[in-house]
Amino acid sequence: MPLFSDDQIARSAEQAEDIFASEYPCIIERNNLAITAGVSEYTLDSAVSTLRKVLWKGVRLYPTPHREFRTFAPNAASGRPDTYIYNDLGQQKIKFFPTPNETISDSGSGFWGTALDTRVVIEYFRTPDYSTYKIPAYLRRRLLKAYVLKMRYRAEGRGKSLKAAKYFSAKWEVLKQMYGDELNSMQLAPIRLILGGDNGPSFRDSRFPHLSYSDFGISVREGE
Amino acid sequence: MSTFAQIKARIASDLNDAGVSFSDTDLTYSLQDAYDDIAFLTKCITKKAAGISWVPDLSYVAPGDSISDYMSPIAIFNNVNSRFLDDNVTLRQLEGCGDDWELHHGTPELWTPAGEKRIALYRKYAIAAGTYDFYYKALAPVVVDVDTPLVATDMQKLFDFYCLGDLLEPYGEFATAEDYWRQYFTQIEIYKERINNISKADLLLLI
Numbered sequence: 160m161p162l163f164s165d166d167q168i169a170r171s172a173e174q175a176e177d178i179f180a181s182e183y184p185c186i187i188e189r190n191n192l193a194i195t196a197g198v199s200e201y202t203l204d205s206a207v208s209t210l211r212k213v214l215w216k217g218v219r220l221y222p223t224p225h226r227e228f229r230t231f232a233p234n235a236a237s238g239r240p241d242t243y244i245y246n247d248l249g250q251q252k253i254k255f256f257p258t259p260n261e262t263i264s265d266s267g268s269g270f271w272g273t274a275l276d277t278r279v280v281i282e283y284f285r286t287p288d289y290s291t292y293k294i295p296a297y298l299r300r301r302l303l304k305a306y307v308l309k310m311r312y313r314a315e316g317r318g319k320s321l322k323a324a325k326y327f328s329a330k331w332e333v334l335k336q337m338y339g340d341e342l343n344s345m346q347l348a349p350i351r352l353i354l355g356g357d358n359g360p361s362f363r364d365s366r367f368p369h370l371s372y373s374d375f376g377i378s379v380r381e382g383e
Numbered sequence: 384m385s386t387f388a389q390i391k392a393r394i395a396s397d398l399n400d401a402g403v404s405f406s407d408t409d410l411t412y413s414l415q416d417a418y419d420d421i422a423f424l425t426k427c428i429t430k431k432a433a434g435i436s437w438v439p440d441l442s443y444v445a446p447g448d449s450i451s452d453y454m455s456p457i458a459i460f461n462n463v464n465s466r467f468l469d470d471n472v473t474l475r476q477l478e479g480c481g482d483d484w485e486l487h488h489g490t491p492e493l494w495t496p497a498g499e500k501r502i503a504l505y506r507k508y509a510i511a512a513g514t515y516d517f518y519y520k521a522l523a524p525v526v527v528d529v530d531t532p533l534v535a536t537d538m539q540k541l542f543d544f545y546c547l548g549d550l551l552e553p554y555g556e557f558a559t560a561e562d563y564w565r566q567y568f569t570q571i572e573i574y575k576e577r578i579n580n581i582s583k584a585d586l587l588l589l590i
Binding site for chain 2: 185186187214217218219271272273275276295297298300301320322323326330333337338341342345346347348349350351
């Protein structure tokens with residue numbers, strides 16, 4: 160008879176995945192909201208843990224602190240929203256200001272490109288669901304194993320071993336930090352291998368296509 | 384350069400086991416974990432996917448959808464204008480292009496990682512237009528006995544350290560396992576530093 164049941168192992172694995180995704184957010188997803196004219200407050204999915212970005216037909220909306228938002232209320236202005244407040248209104252609630260004056264339907268896809276100019280898209284870190292949305296596969300098995308062994312050896316019952324629990328607890332902490340730091344550097348830091356000098360993006364760039372910034376001007380020899 | 388079969392024989396010898404406590408399957412699983420770990424922490428496996436079609440009107444590319452062993456990006460070469468895309472920007476700097484930068488159409492010039500799965504592009508083609516070459520860090524391949532690992536010869540000891548620590552743990556040999564892990568993590572950092580310096584020597588374009 161095995162020391163630990165499949166249910167116990169699965170439960171510990173899910174706990175480990177929740178802890179890692181909470182301390183090192185890495186599961187990014189986008190979805191869209193169905194907007195109704197005259198309605199400013201909407202409820203987001205329970206899987207949303209932190210909002211990253213809100214796009215109103217491709218244009219970014221800016222978050223407003225609740226303290227500042229109080230200066231808007233009870234303003235009944237309606238129009239195209241340019242700001243929002245999140246989660247200080249109730250769990251998973253988002254409120255737009257001004258109140259939307261148009262109805263926008265939702266769709267099932269295209270949130271990373273094609274549907275941006277016609278939908279209200281939210282980008283967020285989400286909680287894992289252990290099947291479709293999981294922490295990266297290339298670290299998942301080794302990381303969760305340490306936590307599962309830590310918790311199972313600590314639990315009361317036939318398999319209890321405080322020495323083993325202490326060992327795997329230390330291993331879990333080391334792996335969590337090592338993998339988390341490596342993951343953050345992969346997903347947040349630019350590579351900077353192909354350097355483009357100081358000609359970075361700026362507000363002067365318009366949304367209409369034009370020549371690449373590196374094609375402007377004429378070349379001259381050094382000293383001319 | 385040893386094959387995986389030779390590495391397994393070495394590990395079994397160090398465990399003083401003739402396949403009684405540790406089967407060939409146990410050794411293979413542990414070797415695969417070691418290979419995955421080394422590839423992830425050191426990014427030692429570099430590959431190129433050539434001729435990927437630009438998807439029109441797509442601000443964020445998910446390379447993992449078309450490349451099975453994709454892990455992290457290195458560079459993008461646009462075959463349409465024969466230029467590398469500039470990677471010297473952060474996602475926050477892209478926001479400086481305007482509140483609606485994700486709608487801007489044109490020749491892609493800049494890219495930056497946008498999470499673990501996606502890459503943000505600025506700008507994007509409005510209609511289908513040619514291909515690009517994609518350089519990336521790859522996941523470790525599946526362990527096959529006759530293959531040699533894509534790891535420097537002098538760093539193959541990483542497999543020994545990892546597997547010995549990994550296989551001794553379940554038997555309560557914590558003190559011995561801890562020593563192997565200490566050696567593993569020390570050598571991993573050295574190899575990782577060497578890999579990064581090799582990449583610096585390959586700097587292709589500096590304006």
